[in-house]
Amino acid sequence: MNNYFKVLRPGINSTFQDLGRFGLQHLGIVASGCMDQLSFCNSNKLVGNKISEGALEFAYQGPLLEMNGENALVAISGKVNFNLIKKNGETIKGKSNESFQISNGDKIDILSTINSVYGYFSILGGFKIEEVKGSVSTLVKAKIGPNNGNKLKIDDKIYFKKSNQTNKLKKIEFDFDQDNVIRVMKGLQVHYFSKNSQDHFFSKEYKVTKLTDRMGMRLEGVKLENIVNKNIKSEGITKGSIQVPGDGQPIILLSDHPTIGGYPKIANVITADYDKLVQKTPGTIIKFKLVNLSIAENAFQDYVRKF
Amino acid sequence: MLKKISNIGDCGITCDFGDEVNKNTNKEVIKLFNFIQDSVNRRKIKGILNYTPSYNKLIINFELGQIKSNEIIEFIKSSDYSKINLPENTKTVEIPICYDEEFALDIKRLEQKTKLNFKEIVSKHLETNFFVYMIGFVPGQPFLGDLNKNLYHDRLDTPRIRINKGSVGIVEKFCTIYTFESPGGWNIIGRTPFELFNINKTNTSILSPGDTVKFESISKKEFTLFKNE
Numbered sequence: 001m002n003n004y005f006k007v008l009r010p011g012i013n014s015t016f017q018d019l020g021r022f023g024l025q026h027l028g029i030v031a032s033g034c035m036d037q038l039s040f041c042n043s044n045k046l047v048g049n050k051i052s053e054g055a056l057e058f059a060y061q062g063p064l065l066e067m068n069g070e071n072a073l074v075a076i077s078g079k080v081n082f083n084l085i086k087k088n089g090e091t092i093k094g095k096s097n098e099s100f101q102i103s104n105g106d107k108i109d110i111l112s113t114i115n116s117v118y119g120y121f122s123i124l125g126g127f128k129i130e131e132v133k134g135s136v137s138t139l140v141k142a143k144i145g146p147n148n149g150n151k152l153k154i155d156d157k158i159y160f161k162k163s164n165q166t167n168k169l170k171k172i173e174f175d176f177d178q179d180n181v182i183r184v185m186k187g188l189q190v191h192y193f194s195k196n197s198q199d200h201f202f203s204k205e206y207k208v209t210k211l212t213d214r215m216g217m218r219l220e221g222v223k224l225e226n227i228v229n230k231n232i233k234s235e236g237i238t239k240g241s242i243q244v245p246g247d248g249q250p251i252i253l254l255s256d257h258p259t260i261g262g263y264p265k266i267a268n269v270i271t272a273d274y275d276k277l278v279q280k281t282p283g284t285i286i287k288f289k290l291v292n293l294s295i296a297e298n299a300f301q302d303y304v305r306k307f
Numbered sequence: 308m309l310k311k312i313s314n315i316g317d318c319g320i321t322c323d324f325g326d327e328v329n330k331n332t333n334k335e336v337i338k339l340f341n342f343i344q345d346s347v348n349r350r351k352i353k354g355i356l357n358y359t360p361s362y363n364k365l366i367i368n369f370e371l372g373q374i375k376s377n378e379i380i381e382f383i384k385s386s387d388y389s390k391i392n393l394p395e396n397t398k399t400v401e402i403p404i405c406y407d408e409e410f411a412l413d414i415k416r417l418e419q420k421t422k423l424n425f426k427e428i429v430s431k432h433l434e435t436n437f438f439v440y441m442i443g444f445v446p447g448q449p450f451l452g453d454l455n456k457n458l459y460h461d462r463l464d465t466p467r468i469r470i471n472k473g474s475v476g477i478v479e480k481f482c483t484i485y486t487f488e489s490p491g492g493w494n495i496i497g498r499t500p501f502e503l504f505n506i507n508k509t510n511t512s513i514l515s516p517g518d519t520v521k522f523e524s525i526s527k528k529e530f531t532l533f534k535n536e
Contacts, residue, residue, distance in 0.1 A: 009449030015507050018531030023347070025357035025368070026340065027512040028443040028486075028504075132506060142446045142487060144506045185316050202504040234329055234441075234450070259443035260361055268316030293376070296317035299370050 002071030004159045010152040011063040011110065013214070016127065016145065018054045021135035025236065025259050031288055032137040032256050034216060035118045035278040039078045039174075041307055043120035046075035046099040047172050051307070052270065054129055054146070056121040056137035056158070062110025063152055067102050072160065073167040074108070077098040078119030078279075082110040088206070098171045099124075116176060116279040125163025139256055141215070170282065177276040180286045185296055187242060188235075189264035190226040197248075200224070201266055202290045206250065210282040214256040219286075223248035226264065234262040240269035240277075254278060272299035308335065312380050318371045320379055321364050326360040330453075333440050335389075336360045337517040343367060352382055360516050361441045362450075399436075399519040402484070402501050404475055405530040410498035413463070417477075417494055420460050429524065430498065431455040437482055437520040447486040447504025447512040451520055454480050466492035468529035473498045475522075500525075500533035 017040065025068025034040035034057055041051040056063075062082070075098065076082055084096035087105030094100070094108070097117065102108065113119050129136050129146035135148050143149030147156065168227075190198060206221035230246040241253045243263040250267060253261075255278075267288060269277055282285060291299070311323040316441065323333050346352045354373025359366045369379060406429050408414070413445040414425055427534065437451035454477055467479050467490060470476070474485045476493025485494060486504045503513050525533070 020356075021355040024511070025359045026344075026442065026516060028446040028448055029511070030507075031357060032370075071477060123358070124451055142506070144446070149506075185314070188313060188315060188321060233326075233362050233364075234444075235321070235361040235364045236443075238315045238366065238368055240316055259447065261444070266320075269315050281390065293317060297371070297375065300317060304372055 002159065003072070003162055005065040005067055006155045007063055007152050007154055007156040007158065008066055008107070009064035010154055010156070011058045012061050013059040014063050014152040015057055015138035015140065016054050016129050017057045017097040017137045017149065018135055019052050019134055020255075021137050021144075024133060027293055028255055028259050029133070029142070030259050031239070032139045032145070033135070034120070034137075035255055036078070036275040038275050038306055039118065040120050040175060042097065042172050043075050043077035043122035046077060046097065046172060047073050047122050047124040047171070048165060048168060049122060049124065053122065055124045056127070056152075058110060058121065059117050061112050062119060062121070062144065064107060064109045065133070065158070066107045067104060067215055069104060070162060071101060071103050073099055073124040073169075074102055074122065075170075076108075076110065076121050077172075077174070078121060079114040079116050080110060080119040081112050081114055082108060084108055090152075097174045099169050101167065101169075115281065117281055118279060123160045124165060124167060125161040128159035128161055141256060180280065180284060181289050182265035182277050182286055183273045183291045183296065183299065184242065184269050184288045185291060186292065187265035187267045188264050189228075189232060192226050192264040193244070193266055194225040194227045197222070197224040198266070201250070202288055205285045205287055208280050208282050208284045208286060210288055212282055214254055216254050216257060219250045219252065221249070224250065224266065229264070231262050232264050234260045237261045238268065240271075240274055241265045242267045242269065252277065266285065270296040270299055272303035309339065309383075312383065314376050315366065319366060319368045321366050322378050322383065324363045326363065330438050332363050333360075333438070334517070336363060336365050339365050339383070339388055340516065342386070346382075351377070354389050355379070359443065361443075396405075397515070397517040397519070399457070399521060400513060401521050401523050402499055403525040403529070403533060404497045404499050404522045405525050405527055406497040407527045407530070409527070411496050412475070413494035414496060417458070417460060417496065421457055423457060428458060428496070431458055431478075432482075433522055433524060437514055437522075439518040439520060440481075441515050441516050442512060442514060445487050445489060446506070447514070449484055449503065449514045449520070451482040452480050454482055456480075460494055462492040463494065466490055470495065471498065473500060475499060498530070502535045
């Protein structure tokens with residue numbers, strides 16, 4: 001028997017992701033992967049999968065899915081408002097970060113993320129999706145990944161594997177970091193910016209703008225004054241780098257970033273604060289706090305304890 | 308020569324080979340790139356996620372839970388990689404190009420700037436053995452050099468919103484081939500039907516950093532009939 005979900009509404013940006021596709025950046029292929037690693041891993045833990053199993057990532061409004069097949073254990077992680085609509089028409093308010101059972105004909109309606117951007121949907125046993133170069137992450141821009149590298153579309157069928165494991169309901173106490181302070185380290189070209197601009201950047205407020213997606217997050221704030229050169233020789237880019245083009249407004253490069261780039265970089269977001277950052281919705285006011293490598297490495301130790 | 312190694316955030320390092328953009332500097336970058344790739348493949352170092360060469364730098368990304376930057380820096384400094392002779396795996400690739408006016412969008416602009424006529428521009432472009440400095444921005448897009456000096460020109464003042472896949476563009480001493488339809492500000496002189504990038508093939512990207520590219524002129528009819536072997 002085929003087990004699948006029919007996509008009745010795809011949502012805004014619903015893609016399969018895992019922890020990323022590595023070892024190919026020298027050919028122009030960025031790692032991609034889930035935006036919020038902790039939420040992603042939680043969705044797998046909730047159903048008893050290995051934490052790296054491919055899951056469905058959605059942003060803001062998620063999909064409406066109708067299940068066809070045998071009973072299955074699923075979970076939605078993040079802070080998500082959703083309903084489980086039973087085959088008999090009964091609507092049950094969903095609880096994120098708690099696994100639940102679904103049956104043939106049930107629908108899952110992922111209405112929206114709450115004060116956050118990304119959420120994840122996992123199923124015990126995993127989705128039946130093909131790896132491309134060792135990963136099921138989707139890079140829509142280059143059409144790389146399962147589902148021919150596309151976002152979910154209406155009428156798509158998402159097949160899932162049948163698991164023989166026992167279905168154990170599970171719950172994770174989870175909350176995002178509420179504060180809006182993002183820790184950063186100095187970027188390679190921090191000295192391209194005037195002393196004043198550096199002081200501004202590391203102390204003043206920046207607004208997350210609507211021009212934000214899986215590739216990057218554009219910020220709006222004090223214009224940064226470049227005193228050296230508005231361009232650099234193009235060089236490899238790292239996730240979380242904060243580049244400043246000629247207009248003086250910073251852009252944080254996120255998981256689907258271009259692999260090389262020619263703008264000077266004032267700072268880099270530390271690994272421990274990346275998940276917190278990507279969940280900030282447009283309009284949020286954030287502040288950067290300058291830290292050094294040893295603080296960043298210690299913060300990482302605290303971060304991995306949450307997994 | 309490797310001049311400086313610096314941290315990029317807490318999970319990246321950059322190996323800086325100086326400010327010059329030329330083949331010799333880039334060959335040094337590619338030597339270290341080959342060494343790191345080989346070390347990763349032979350499991351001599353763990354936790355490395357990506358290694359990205361550019362004109363004068365190599366950037367290495369790693370998994371913070373597996374390794375720390377000081378260990379990688381130590382690994383590079385303690386290995387005499389410049390003396391290691393890795394198998395020479397670079398190759399020369401012939402790429403067909405059609406200079407038909409439908410594709411050579413900026414030929415007039417180049418004629419004005421270079422004071423050369425169309426034929427002269429084409430022959431200077433064809434005579435060059437291009438070196439692949441780096442690949443990226445988007446999947447498979449090569450950055451080639453060095454152009455004949457007489458063809459140097461700046462970027463367009465206003466970049467085009469859409470450049471077709473396969474378009475060949477030049478800026479300053481560099482030449483690129485657009486592997487995806489994208490915006491861009493390069494002077495477009497022709498188009499290739501040759502598919503440089505295909506994620507579903509084992510050899511995803513035909514070109515690698517360090518390879519050589521030679522263009523071969525084809526007619527519009529040949530362009531239409533062309534299929535990748």
